[in-house]
Amino acid sequence: MNRTPEVAIIGGGWAGLAAAVELCAAGARVVVFEAAKQLGGRARRVDVHGHALDNGQHILIGAYRETLRLMRLVGADEDASLKRLPLELNYPGANFRLRLPRLPKPLHLAVGLLSARGCSLGAKFSAARFMQALQASDFALTTDCTVAELLDRHNQRGAIRRLMWEPLCLAALNTPPEHASAQIFANVLRDSLGGSRADTDLLLPTVDLGLLFPEHAARFIERHGGSIRLSTRVESVTRSRADTHLCINGESFAHVIVATAPQHAARLLQPHPETETIVRTLADYCYEPIGTVYLGYPSEVRLPFPMLGMDEGKPGQFGQWVFDRGQLGGAHGVMGFVLSAEGTWDECDNAVLADALHRELQTMLGRSLPPPHWHQVIRERRATFSCRPNLPRPPRRTPVGELWLAGDYVCADYPATLEGAVRSGIQTACEVLKATS
Numbered sequence: 517m518n519r520t521p522e523v524a525i526i527g528g529g530w531a532g533l534a535a536a537v538e539l540c541a542a543g544a545r546v547v548v549f550e551a552a553k554q555l556g557g558r559a560r561r562v563d564v565h566g567h568a569l570d571n572g573q574h575i576l577i578g579a580y581r582e583t584l585r586l587m588r589l590v591g592a593d594e595d596a597s598l599k600r601l602p603l604e605l606n607y608p609g610a611n612f613r614l615r616l617p618r619l620p621k622p623l624h625l626a627v628g629l630l631s632a633r634g635c636s637l638g639a640k641f642s643a644a645r646f647m648q649a650l651q652a653s654d655f656a657l658t659t660d661c662t663v664a665e666l667l668d669r670h671n672q673r674g675a676i677r678r679l680m681w682e683p684l685c686l687a688a689l690n691t692p693p694e695h696a697s698a699q700i701f702a703n704v705l706r707d708s709l710g711g712s713r714a715d716t717d718l719l720l721p722t723v724d725l726g727l728l729f730p731e732h733a734a735r736f737i738e739r740h741g742g743s744i745r746l747s748t749r750v751e752s753v754t755r756s757r758a759d760t761h762l763c764i765n766g767e768s769f770a771h772v773i774v775a776t777a778p779q780h781a782a783r784l785l786q787p788h789p790e791t792e793t794i795v796r797t798l799a800d801y802c803y804e805p806i807g808t809v810y811l812g813y814p815s816e817v818r819l820p821f822p823m824l825g826m827d828e829g830k831p832g833q834f835g836q837w838v839f840d841r842g843q844l845g846g847a848h849g850v851m852g853f854v855l856s857a858e859g860t861w862d863e864c865d866n867a868v869l870a871d872a873l874h875r876e877l878q879t880m881l882g883r884s885l886p887p888p889h890w891h892q893v894i895r896e897r898r899a900t901f902s903c904r905p906n907l908p909r910p911p912r913r914t915p916v917g918e919l920w921l922a923g924d925y926v927c928a929d930y931p932a933t934l935e936g937a938v939r940s941g942i943q944t945a946c947e948v949l950k951a952t953s
């Protein structure tokens with residue numbers, strides 16, 4: 517690199533921090549502007565009833581290569597902060613269990629599918645044939661369609677569809693199968709079930725989301741001469757008088773990376789007429805919520821596995837997954853329930869929702885539980901963009917040239933995930949470095 521670029525990064529979520537780390541590691545000087553009091557964005561720590569919890573339970577998988585690489589680079593201890601478990605979809609209430617054994621590819625998937633409990637042999641072979649068909653086409657669909665259509669086409673029905681493919685779609689894309697992009701789902705399957713055995717592993721955080729990456733990243737950035745400005749919302753990015761630099765609050769930067777959620781990026785781009793096409797694209801985005809409900813039980817309450825599926829096929833049921841935070845490095849007795857995407861859960865008030873989940877958990881476990889001491893409901897209304905078929909993604913470099921984009925929605929191959937955010941941050945940082953070398 518001939519000169520050291522001064523790069524402003526707007527947004528201290530995982531994409532912005534990934535970009536900052538990558539740039540700092542290459543010797544660039546960066547300033548991160550974050551509107552909130554803390555880093556992490558949509559994957560952050562929240563303090564609830566004296567416990568360090570998260571705004572939403574996050575699941576990582578072994579295929580999150582770039583996230584794991586950056587965690588190591590900034591000094592986060594992967595073994596101490598993530599519990600690695602073989603992929604297990606366990607629905608005690610529906611008597612369904614699929615567990616991938618620690619065998620080399622492709623035996624792990626074949627043996628895992630064939631030994632699944634709670635579905636017919638025909639359904640297991642049909643699921644294996646579906647994966648084979650995707651593999652044969654290199655996971656590339658001729659035309660994108662919805663996940664529901666893809667599953668229909670491959671005759672995926674009954675328990676394997678309801679308790680395996682559909683929950684995987686909802687967990688990865690946070691979009692109901694009737695609306696979700698089959699191509700992006702196929703990409704997720706390519707990198708998870710279609711990858712090595714280690715790629716399929718579940719990585720469940722055993723520290724809060726702040727400690728998982730953002731706080732280590734912040735220390736790394738500061739050690740490398742960068743600075744982080746919390747509680748600093750950027751209202752606009754303007755041109756310097758000589759038109760040579762971009763300015764934020766009167767400060768000049770050679771490059772600015774907008775690493776916010778899409779709706780906030782559109783607001784920052786709007787005053788730049790050259791970005792009109794991108795702004796119009798982002799205006800068409802729809803969003804999906806995620807609800808996280810914590811119930812604080814007495815400490816002796818424990819689940820048979822840290823993560824359980826709750827679907828029993830009963831109409832009106834709210835719970836999708838429940839996590840035993842006590843088995844994940846947190847306080848014993850604290851259960852985290854996940855409610856992905858739009859649904860009737862979002863129409864219930866907090867007390868009704870908490871009570872319904874308590875009752876559903878008892879039914880699922882087949883025993884009565886003491887009433888929880890407390891509950892906390894966190895509703896992220898725009899948790900992720902709705903990952904629809906053929907959703908256009910903006911380019912990393914905007915027509916303004918020195919104005920760049922990063923964020924989960926910019927990573928064209930992925931749904932809204934931590935890995936998508938991190939990959940996009942890294943890719944944009946690499947292009948900024950290339951542009952200045």
Ligand SMILES: Cc1cc2nc3c(=O)[nH]c(=O)nc-3n(C[C@H](O)[C@H](O)[C@H](O)COP(=O)(O)OP(=O)(O)OC[C@H]3O[C@@H](n4cnc5c(N)ncnc54)[C@H](O)[C@@H]3O)c2cc1C
Binds near residue numbers: 780
């Ligand atoms: C409840 C929930 C559960 C999830 N579960 C999973 C999961 O299990 N696995 C998974 O991989 N992913 C999951 N995700 C998705 C994942 O969290 C996101 O894809 C990822 O965090 C997005 O990161 P980002 O950096 O692109 O955007 P963001 O996290 O939105 O970061 C953008 C940052 O920009 C800041 N900002 C916005 N405007 C300005 C401004 N004008 N000036 C300064 N700062 C600004 C914001 O405050 C924010 O901190 C989940 C998300 C939610 C909400």
